Amino acid sequence: MPIRVWDYLDEYRDNRDAILEAVDRVFRSGQLILGPQVRAFETEFATYCGVSHGIGVDNGTNALMLGLKALGVAPGSEVITVPNTAVPTVSAIVAAGGVPRFVDIDPDSYVMDVSLLADALTEKTACILPVHLFGQCVPMSALSPIAASRGIPVLEDCSQSHGATHDGRTCGSMSDLAAFSLYPTKVLGAYGDGGIVVTNRDDLDAGMRRLRFYGMDSGDRGTGQAQAYGAVEHGYNSRLDEVQAAILLVKLAHLDTDIARRQAIARRYEQALGATSLVLPRTLPGNTHVYYLYVCRHPERDRILSEMARRDVLLNVSYPTPIHLMPAYQEYGYREGDFPESERAAREIFSLPMYPSLTEAQQDAVCRALGEVLAEDVWI
Ligand SMILES: Cc1ncc(COP(=O)(O)O)c(C=O)c1O
Incomplete structure (x- = not known):
């Protein structure tokens, strides 16, 4: 048997009972979309990151794309990131209407060289999107003051660094909004596609909940039932599945x-x-x-x-x-x-x-x- 760079089959063998039990519980609950499993996972993962809100979405790309929209990135405005990242970091910027602008990386850690950031900012910069790559964080203690001094919001791409810390703070707690992929290979991975956004800001929590649910204010009160039908803004269908949330709760525990x-x-x-x-x-x-x-x-x-x-x-x-x-x-x-x-x-x-x-x-x-x-x- 070749040794592969990533594999989950042994992990599945070890956790099979707990995972199948979680999936069965969802199937028997009568609630397949935006029910108690998604709610519980949102709360537990936000707590793990040390922030107050979690919003489950369907994948990491949409976590970023909707996050940029929630932060008000307008068509034609610039979003700063790095060129050595997964394609979806940049495809999400373009999908949100933004223009990707790059800064180079630090050759030792492969994350953004924050000393190059100030020179990349322009009047059009609407957001800074640091990528916590390969399992460690961008030095946010250096990045955040640069963003704050210009009043530019920051969206962390935490897709590769669940649980990593910088100066004692957990990845996802160091910016306005943070996006995680929960793709199976990730440090915390679902058994299929998944994503989550975390934030301390109540306004962004509400905005993200609308954007992932057709732009509606309702339909996300743990009941799975739309309570009032009407879009408040243009939105999307970008929900985390109840089944994946149940599996993620099992995996989050370890x-x-x-x-x-x-x-x-x-x-x-x-x-x-x-x-x-x-x-x-x-x-x-x-x-x-x-x-x-x-x-x-x-x-x-x-x-x-x-x-x-x-x-x-x-x-x-x-x-x-x-x-x-x-x-x-x-x-x-x-x-x-x-x-x-x-x-x-x-x-x-x-x-x-x-x-x-x-x-x-x-x-x-x-x-x-x-x-x-x-x-x-x-x-x-
Ligand atoms: C850094 C980074 N950003 C974004 C994504 C997109 O996540 P997803 O594949 O869940 O859409 C990934 C995962 O592929 C990633 O590694």
């Missing part, structure tokens, strides 16, 4: 244990690979890292990937092409050389298998194979 397992795997990789020529992940001062991905760097990345695949270890690259160089985003006028650190990372980074149920034997097999491919010593 999120911290899952994160601790990821951190233990990272420590083991570091012990084994610390003396090789691979550049291993670095955690920024003030951050805890939850290792959504274990991202290494090496100039011979492509050779390493193909030789590891021959040894049945399937590695992954997130992301091989920075967004500003993708055909879909050429209209924004960027070209090669504009973001040198993002472009270099795209050529050199790759991730090792990382998920809570990855066994020590699998971890050792990954490290041994890397030792062979690099022709260097590993410590197992």
